[in-house]
Amino acid sequence: MKCSEFLNELTNYLDGVIDESTKVELENHLSWCHNCYVVCDTTKKTIEIYRDSQLYELPDDLRGRLRSAIMKKCQQHKRRGPESV
Amino acid sequence: MGAIQNKLEQPVSDELALVRAAKQGDDSAFEELVRRYDRNVFRIAQHITQNREDAEDVVQEAFLKAYSNLAKFQEQSKFYTWLVRIAVNEALMKLRRKKPERTVSLDEDIKTEDDSLPREIADWSPNPEQQYTQAELREILSKTIQGLPPGFRTVFVLRDVEGLSTEETAAALELSVPAVKSRLLRARLQLRERLGKFFRKRGNGNGDNREDGNRPSGDGNQ
Numbered sequence: 001m002k003c004s005e006f007l008n009e010l011t012n013y014l015d016g017v018i019d020e021s022t023k024v025e026l027e028n029h030l031s032w033c034h035n036c037y038v039v040c041d042t043t044k045k046t047i048e049i050y051r052d053s054q055l056y057e058l059p060d061d062l063r064g065r066l067r068s069a070i071m072k073k074c075q076q077h078k079r080r081g082p083e084s085v
Numbered sequence: 086m087g088a089i090q091n092k093l094e095q096p097v098s099d100e101l102a103l104v105r106a107a108k109q110g111d112d113s114a115f116e117e118l119v120r121r122y123d124r125n126v127f128r129i130a131q132h133i134t135q136n137r138e139d140a141e142d143v144v145q146e147a148f149l150k151a152y153s154n155l156a157k158f159q160e161q162s163k164f165y166t167w168l169v170r171i172a173v174n175e176a177l178m179k180l181r182r183k184k185p186e187r188t189v190s191l192d193e194d195i196k197t198e199d200d201s202l203p204r205e206i207a208d209w210s211p212n213p214e215q216q217y218t219q220a221e222l223r224e225i226l227s228k229t230i231q232g233l234p235p236g237f238r239t240v241f242v243l244r245d246v247e248g249l250s251t252e253e254t255a256a257a258l259e260l261s262v263p264a265v266k267s268r269l270l271r272a273r274l275q276l277r278e279r280l281g282k283f284f285r286k287r288g289n290g291n292g293d294n295r296e297d298g299n300r301p302s303g304d305g306n307q
Binding site (some may be wrong): 011012013014016017038039043045046047049050051053054055056057058062063066067069070071073075 | 115116128148149207208213226227245248251269274280
């Protein structure tokens with residue numbers, strides 16, 4: 001397996017949707033190609049850091065206000081009928 | 086090294102019951118759906134619009150649209166996937182209104198092919214995120230993802246932050262599965278490349294003498 005082929009399979013590999021023989025080839029490639037190993041490892045870390053980052057959490061007070069506003073608008077919509085949106 | 090672990094799926098067994106009750110006019114059931122997904126919709130909206138007020142508007146508009154079109158929801162997909170599709174469309178509309186000079190489209194990305202090829206191969210510190218305070222880290226992550234085209238960051242957020250499957254992401258964005266996979270790969274590689282600047286091991290020469298160091302600095306190219 002060449003580095004470019006490894007790169008094409010990277011997303012499937014990280015997502016765990018890869019057939020067994022490709023996985024064996026890929027892990028064999030990773031065992032000797034340090035650059036691909038680093039790319040794979042740091043890509044995985046990238047995903048984990050974003051997933052665990054709690055970026056753009058909705059604060060409780062804003063959340064409450066938004067929910068009230070949504071339900072109020074929904075009730076107005078119900079009273080006015082389906083033409084209002 | 087193996088596959089990344091996905092977040093636990095939300096229980097969907099009673100989602101359909103809530104949707105059906107809401108369709109029958111039970112507003113408390115709809116409110117429960119709001120409560121269940123408002124955080125996700127807000128996060129997705131802010132990732133796309135990059136603006137908190139816009140994200141607040143998107144949350145309200147998306148839920149109101151879902152409410153008023155609930156009768157049209159066919160129950161062939163998960164309610165959440167349908168809701169995400171509405172929210173993504175609302176968020177993209179906001180972005181188009183704000184940046185009419187830029188084409189904002191989920192199809193825009195082909196020209197950036199070469200950006201995805203790894204150039205920096207330096208390894209990262211063992212726990213790179215611990216080098217920064219929470220606030221610094223959030224700024225780094227936020228600035229970094231802002232630099233991606235909207236079509237890339239939307240796919241990344243749905244797949245990797247929100248944990249939608251490739252198929253669900255494709256359905257929510259009206260893209261093919263191969264298109265989602267290709268964008269996801271490029272989004273992941275571009276983010277990795279950009280984060281490397283902040284997270285790579287110090288003193289690891291690797292022929293890279295850039296000295297832009299570890300300060301969060303407007304990395305976005307928008």
